[in-house]
Amino acid sequence: MGQDIPKQFINVYDKPVLLYTLEGFQKHPQIDAIEVVCIDGWHDVLWAYAKQFGIDKLRWVVSGGKTGQESIRNGVYNLEGKVSNEDIVIIHDGIRPLVDETVLTDVIIKAQKYGNAVTSLPYNEQIFVMDDEISTVKFIPRETLRRVSTPQAYRFDLLDSKYHEAFEKRIGIFGSHYTNTMMAELGVRLYFAAGSDKNIKLTTKDDLEMFKAYLKSDKDNWLK
Secondary structure (H helix, E strand, O other): OOOOOOHHHOEOOOOEHHHHHHHHHHOOOOOOOEEEEEOOOOHHHHHHHHHHOOOOOEEEEEEOOOOHHHHHHHHHHHOOOOOOOOOEEEEOOOOOOOOOHHHHHHHHHHHHHHOEEEEEEEOOOOEEEOOOOOOOOEEEOHHHOEEEEEEEEEEHHHHHHHHHHHHHHOOOOOOOOOHHHHHHHOOOOOOEEOOOOOOOOOOOHHHHHHHHHHHHOOOOOOOO
């Protein structure tokens, strides 16, 4: 974002981005508790915002790590002894503030049935594999692809054991790896749950403008 504060704390219409995200979980009847992995130095700010905006399901704030995977690991390890093996833990990006109730519901249902679930959507563009820097002769049929993002949900015993295994074996924890890719590298079959095109990730200033547009938009009544 190129701003002076972490992007999840940027105000949009007098509310930090992260609070929009937390409200989606706060309002969902199947969410019992919330944990936030937060940048050091911002914990007190987060607790204050949670009190101001009525996020009373917030139970734990944990410091992040040097990478995304280290941060998720810190959050998972903090839940040891606090949740049961059968509990469903949902992992979500704080900068995806438009998480939909139906998406959360489906990821919970699928995880309860299969042990895990990853939010996904069909891929609607053509994907070509580079043959060299300027040309190609090979494409991947888009019907064989799914776009996967957060929220993702896992039984806690699976989630906890696989993070221990991944960091012990140094598998699936580097670069752009996330929980889902780590699981796949460790041989876990992943199950698809419903997704939403509105579930955008706020990475650039243009993404912020799109988020503002979604907040101000009204769906036409004639659309099915």
